[in-house]
Amino acid sequence: MSFLNLLDLHPGLADGIRGKLTANQPLSAVTWFRIGGPAQLMFQPADEADLSAFLAKLPESVPVLPVGLGSNLLIRDGGLEGVVIRLSAKGFGGVEILEGNRLKVGAAVPDKRLSEAAAKAGLGGFSFYTGIPGGIGGALRMNAGAHGTETCQRMVQLTGIDRQGKRHVLTNADMGYGYRHSGASKDLIFTEAVFEGEPASEDTVRQEMAEVVAHREKAQPIREKTGGSTFKNPAGTSAWKEVDAAGCRGLTIGGAQMSEMHCNFMINTGEASGHDLELLGETVRKRVFEHSGIRLEWEIKRLGQPGAEGAIAPFLEHS
Template sequence: MRSNDLHDTIRAAAPGLRGRLVAGASLADLTWFRVGGPAEVLFTPADEDDLAALLAVLDPSVPVTVIGLGSNLIVRDGGIPGVTVRLGGKAFGAIVVDGETIRAGTAVPDMRLAKAAAEESLDGLAFFRGIPGSVGGALRMNAGAHGGETTDVFVEARGIDRRGALRVFDHAEMGFAYRHSSAPEDVIFTQAVFRGRPGDRKAIEAEMERVTAAREAAQPIRERTGGSTFANPEGGKAWQLVDAAGCRGLTRGGAQVSEMHCNFLINRGGATAADIEGLGEEVRRRVRETSGVELRWEIKRIGIPLPSAS
């Protein structure tokens, strides 16, 4: 990857960019697994207009990748070619409550969204307390936990498409399904509106505490992990299939299937992205052989492997 060439080309085409544009930026520290190669160019836009300005001038052949909190993500060891966009700051981290609706930037952590709803006595969003990602990721994968899903409370979302144009999506246009949205891949979501219902603040906060306690008791949240690795197959539980295939505690390099919850992979220290992804593929192979079920990755895997790991 020729980071400086792309960086300089972008600067020449869009000299008025106000956000941070960095060539060869390390991405490992931005992911919960703490693995992965660099971004050819990393862009952190100042606001929605700044993001639109970049996309409007960027050559269509240059790939664009969006990352959020990095919780449900493996960045491969060879890094990410093209432009990686990471939203953050006040422009994408604001929350505005208006009656029963909440408008949140896509950089807002899901846990913070749940807390904001509780503070306004809005029920229905407490499940977000159990999701370790951000609003942007929740939109892309219809994130859910503890009986609730993003689709249940979603009203509309807005974002910028690859041409730099503002787009607004209603519920039907998002195409939500289990851990999936069929919204156009070239759209970078910038904010979303959710609707709650009037409730009792103390009861909502008690539900959030229950969600937190259940998560801490059952999941290795203090490890370097990426959350749930595989989506539950129809009528079943991924962790049960992984356990039945004898994969609890299985290792590869510095990566391990969690002993605590075997639908979680962890970096025990020194793991590479290839270790983690390779371990996940070995788990999928063993589950397929023992049960006939083809587990689907829930963790997003992006970038390119190093030649030695391909």
């Protein structure tokens, strides 16, 4: 499937823009599942000013979606209409050590790199990022966390560009953080953030990081094509326990499977489609609900248009 070229539909859109614009860019190359249709237009801005200038010119009718490292993302087979914005490491990948045990971090920085930078600076409190396979932009948006620590406990303030190209600075309190959630406007594209840690020896921090890595390698299918945790943990229990109790460990549909190692992880066994993965997830939700009455909520973001196999209605839609 391909879309009409937005650059042809909106002459002058690329004028003065320094970043890279690509029509019908396949998204399978930028998601951890390695599936998904094309983006109608992908924009990789040169820097924050370039992003602001582009958004100011882009007609309001055109949808915009920022995509980071693609680790927590399921793009449907029909692709994404509108503009996908992917921040470059060159323009948004810096880490700067500030006074007061703080770091200023670009939104394109991988979570693991933040923990590395903090370790070198003698700052504790960031080891949990070692085990999160995403980028800072996504972590800020969804309040990513692991091992008892969440992004909201370290983030001081962030900068974002709105749909009209205006720059905003938000404090931690402005974000309305909750479990795997923030209340920030969906129109904001985060570009950088300031985090605060605690003084700690590099050896101590690196030992904590090594423990996180060891746990992840032992418990999670990190060498598979996966999207991380599929469902949010329900109150009072763990998603994987409910999936396992409902008999869904190893459940397979087409090329998609609930991991035998960690059954809250979906994996692409090689030839899965977006349809396979979403159908598997909804099947698991149905079986868990029938077994325990628990309504699992997706943690993975599912976006885009369905492919030739059609849309998948949520199994719990009318339950």
